[in-house]
Amino acid sequence: MALRDKQGRPLVAVTGMGVVTSLGQGKGDTWAALTAGQSGIRRIERFPTEGLRTTIAGTIDSVDVEPFCAPMLSERLAMLAAEEAVGQSGLASSDFPGALFIAVPPVEMEWPQREALAKASGQEGDVTYKDLLKAAASGEFKPWHDLFIFGTVADRVADRFGTRGSPISLSTACSSGATAIQLGVEAIRRGEMEAALCIGTDGSVNPESLIRFSLLSALSTQNDNPEGASKPFSKNRDGFVMGEGGAALVLEDAEKAKARGAKILGYVLGCGEKGDGFHRTRSSPDGMPAITAIRQALEDAGLAPDDIDYVNAHGTSTPENDKMEAMSCTAVFGERMASVPISSNKSMIGHTLTAAGAVEAVMSLMTIGTGRIAPTINYQVPDPAIPLDVVPNVARDAQVNYVLSNSFGFGGQNTCLVFGAEPK
Amino acid sequence: MRDVVITGVGLVSSAGEGLEAHLTALAGGAPNTDTASFEPFPVHPAVPLEWDRQIPKKSDQRQMEPWQKLGCYAAGLALDSAGAKEDAALKGRMQLIVSAGGGERDYAVDGQILTGLRQADNPGVFLNERLMGDLRPTLFLAQLSNLLAGNISIVHGVTGASRTFMGEESSGVDAIRIARERIASGQDDIFLVGGSYNAERPDVLLIYEMGGFLWKKPYAPVWERSADGGGMILGSGGCFLVLESREHAASRGAKPLAAIAGVASDRSRRRPGSVEGALHGLSRQLGAKPDVVLSGATGIKGITDEERAALKDIAPGAGVHATGDLVGHTMEAQAPIGVALAAGLIARGGPSEALVTSIGHWRGEGAIRLTKA
Numbered sequence: 001m002a003l004r005d006k007q008g009r010p011l012v013a014v015t016g017m018g019v020v021t022s023l024g025q026g027k028g029d030t031w032a033a034l035t036a037g038q039s040g041i042r043r044i045e046r047f048p049t050e051g052l053r054t055t056i057a058g059t060i061d062s063v064d065v066e067p068f069c070a071p072m073l074s075e076r077l078a079m080l081a082a083e084e085a086v087g088q089s090g091l092a093s094s095d096f097p098g099a100l101f102i103a104v105p106p107v108e109m110e111w112p113q114r115e116a117l118a119k120a121s122g123q124e125g126d127v128t129y130k131d132l133l134k135a136a137a138s139g140e141f142k143p144w145h146d147l148f149i150f151g152t153v154a155d156r157v158a159d160r161f162g163t164r165g166s167p168i169s170l171s172t173a174c175s176s177g178a179t180a181i182q183l184g185v186e187a188i189r190r191g192e193m194e195a196a197l198c199i200g201t202d203g204s205v206n207p208e209s210l211i212r213f214s215l216l217s218a219l220s221t222q223n224d225n226p227e228g229a230s231k232p233f234s235k236n237r238d239g240f241v242m243g244e245g246g247a248a249l250v251l252e253d254a255e256k257a258k259a260r261g262a263k264i265l266g267y268v269l270g271c272g273e274k275g276d277g278f279h280r281t282r283s284s285p286d287g288m289p290a291i292t293a294i295r296q297a298l299e300d301a302g303l304a305p306d307d308i309d310y311v312n313a314h315g316t317s318t319p320e321n322d323k324m325e326a327m328s329c330t331a332v333f334g335e336r337m338a339s340v341p342i343s344s345n346k347s348m349i350g351h352t353l354t355a356a357g358a359v360e361a362v363m364s365l366m367t368i369g370t371g372r373i374a375p376t377i378n379y380q381v382p383d384p385a386i387p388l389d390v391v392p393n394v395a396r397d398a399q400v401n402y403v404l405s406n407s408f409g410f411g412g413q414n415t416c417l418v419f420g421a422e423p424k
Numbered sequence: 425m426r427d428v429v430i431t432g433v434g435l436v437s438s439a440g441e442g443l444e445a446h447l448t449a450l451a452g453g454a455p456n457t458d459t460a461s462f463e464p465f466p467v468h469p470a471v472p473l474e475w476d477r478q479i480p481k482k483s484d485q486r487q488m489e490p491w492q493k494l495g496c497y498a499a500g501l502a503l504d505s506a507g508a509k510e511d512a513a514l515k516g517r518m519q520l521i522v523s524a525g526g527g528e529r530d531y532a533v534d535g536q537i538l539t540g541l542r543q544a545d546n547p548g549v550f551l552n553e554r555l556m557g558d559l560r561p562t563l564f565l566a567q568l569s570n571l572l573a574g575n576i577s578i579v580h581g582v583t584g585a586s587r588t589f590m591g592e593e594s595s596g597v598d599a600i601r602i603a604r605e606r607i608a609s610g611q612d613d614i615f616l617v618g619g620s621y622n623a624e625r626p627d628v629l630l631i632y633e634m635g636g637f638l639w640k641k642p643y644a645p646v647w648e649r650s651a652d653g654g655g656m657i658l659g660s661g662g663c664f665l666v667l668e669s670r671e672h673a674a675s676r677g678a679k680p681l682a683a684i685a686g687v688a689s690d691r692s693r694r695r696p697g698s699v700e701g702a703l704h705g706l707s708r709q710l711g712a713k714p715d716v717v718l719s720g721a722t723g724i725k726g727i728t729d730e731e732r733a734a735l736k737d738i739a740p741g742a743g744v745h746a747t748g749d750l751v752g753h754t755m756e757a758q759a760p761i762g763v764a765l766a767a768g769l770i771a772r773g774g775p776s777e778a779l780v781t782s783i784g785h786w787r788g789e790g791a792i793r794l795t796k797a
């Protein structure tokens with residue numbers, strides 16, 4: 001029997017998954033902590049936080065890289081997640097039979113490097129970029145070119161795993177991880193490749209990144225109790241908490257995967273996306289773009305709204321996102337939404353930004369695989385405007401066959417994925 | 425598989441605004457170069473533009489830095505050229521892929537902070553206080569890679585869905601490749617694809633100067649720089665293309681300029697001879713027999729010479745234009761610009777087949793084959 005979906009396209013199976021978050025390394029550790037309702041949010045120790053409005057994050061402090069900077073940490077997190085995923089898939093560890101699609105945070109040179117260049121310039125008066133350029137001419141800083149251009153993380157990961165062709169580095173802001181998966185699904189469905197390595201990674205908790213989000217008033221400022229700061233869907237939610245993470249999925253043409261006897265962890269059944277031209281950081285007040293993305297994902301999966309057993313929410317804990325997400329889900333699922341479990345992993349690991357869509361894809365598949373739904377923690381003050389079953393505070397056992405995972409981002413990005421234990 | 429045609433081109437650079445101005449400039453004359461502003465680094469500066477013509481709201485203009493404005497402007501020109509600008513329903517289902525780097529910094533603030541850090545009792549706290557106090561909150565939105573796409577959605581109403589590819593030159597080739605594949609396979613009908621680059625920025629000059637890639641003498645053609653050490657001259661510009669299936673174009677009465685017959689890209693492990701070998705491979709993969717080549721050559725020693733040698737075999741007798749000699753090296757926008765020019769030449773009735781090359785300054789090789797529509 002040919003393993004095709006209702007539209008005649010190859011079915012896309014997941015045969016390997018890996019993840020690293022502030023809760024642990026590996027999907028086993030992370031899942032155990034998530035279903036135990038533990039928080040990975042803590043006080044930032046990595047740099048001084050005096051003078052900042054937000055001093056907490058879901059940093060990954062157990063991974064050491066040199067020099068310490070966002071692209072190095074992001075690369076390392078991607079490598080760790082991909083080693084786990086490719087290892088689980090049983091595919092060759094350095095000759096991967098498909099392309100790499102990787103969501104990476106936008107990188108640029110950071111302050112330690114600027115300071116080193118300023119020092120090397122010998123300028124003792126006012127420092128300008130002219131001085132930095134003068135120092136750069138020495139050739140002494142050559143490795144920093146490679147380190148701080150946009151294609152380097154992908155290039156190194158592609159080298160490590162021997163992926164085929166030109167790797168694609170991408171950003172759709174906070175839905176990037178989901179878009180990486182979508183690109184892999186599309187390539188397999190077109191028959192261009194048998195497998196795809198799809199990764200989302202983000203290790204960018206540094207002073208300037210944090211301050212940029214802080215200046216947009218996007219972050220929670222409830223620093224006193226770090227573990228309680230991320231409160232998706234609660235009335236007292238006041239912003240997201242930055243988190244770091246990496247997640248990787250090995251996608252395969254299901255027919256090829258079965259033929260080689262691989263264990264199938266689940267299927268990516270549908271993808272939906274819709275742009276929003278309303279505003280740079282806010283979504284259309286009628287929610288139509290998010291609603292359309294959800295509907296497209298369901299349609300692409302060949303499912304009806306009633307088929308969905310669980311929604312893995314974007315659930316950032318910002319006043320705007322959670323309200324809009326609840327409204328959009330309710331518009332699609334109707335009255336039934338009041339009883340569809342919807343929970344936010346971000347209540348525990350924070351918003352892993354570029355990685356979030358991929359991290360949450362792994363958690364969605366873990367939900368299917370274990371029959372257990374991770375909770376939304378810190379849910380003490382329900383928001384009457386969001387009358388949903390957010391799986392408050394405690395994990396729950398449930399038979400879950402189909403999951404909708406939402407990702408929304410600045411710049412009008414809305415990407416939704418549907419995962420299933422089996423195709424319908 | 426469906427044919428994919430180009431029905432709209434929007435182009436701005438140091439050579440002017442619009443496809444016609446660029447085809448005229450391609451015929452001859454010295455490129456527009458600014459040697460003074462960033463001395464000793466020449467750059468090819470974007471021509472002054474009346475932003476209002478494509479970005480009507482001042483409030484939108486204020487939210488963008490030059491790289492986004494260049495891209496947004498070029499996207500508007502492409503929509504005009506494709507006859508799509510006034511069709512809200514069409515733009516509402518038009519897909520968008522942008523190849524982008526990141527945005528500008530506040531150079532004065534950076535300088536002041538670096539000056540102050542030297543004397544600060546507690547540098548970390550000083551940095552926090554200055555960044556909190558001195559960064560414009562909206563600058564972040566002008567820096568984020570995916571916010572060029574976001575601005576195009578807002579300003580022009582292109583809201584099918586957007587994806588932003590990063591990774592220097594390769595992202596431009598792969599944006600066109602993925603768009604073409606999605607149209608050819610029947611997944612989508614119409615795309616806006618392209619990128620933009622602002623070279624008039626000390627922070628990007630800094631990155632490439634650290635790597636030793638910049639040409640620091642007065643302008644010389646890219647093919648002639650190797651003898652003098654080689655190097656690239658960055659250029660400011662933006663280019664967007666409207667791609668659609670042949671049937672879709674016909675159904676709305678849009679006239680194709682050219683067809684995209686194939687896009688190939690790869691990542692060779694760079695060593696002497698690898699670029700030459702990669703170009704041969706890409707050309708074979710595409711079945712290329714070009715009458716004209718639009719080369720994205722950088723002028724960097726070694727790889728530029730290898731490209732020239734490969735092109736002698738791949739395209740004997742074909743005219744070879746280096747887009748770097750017209751607009752400079754526009755990084756993520758280089759491949760789209762090459763495709764725009766090739767489409768323009770084909771539409772004029774000159775060559776019947778064109779090959780666009782993109783050899784990244786550091787990694788990534790790509791080629792695009794265009795034929796008569």
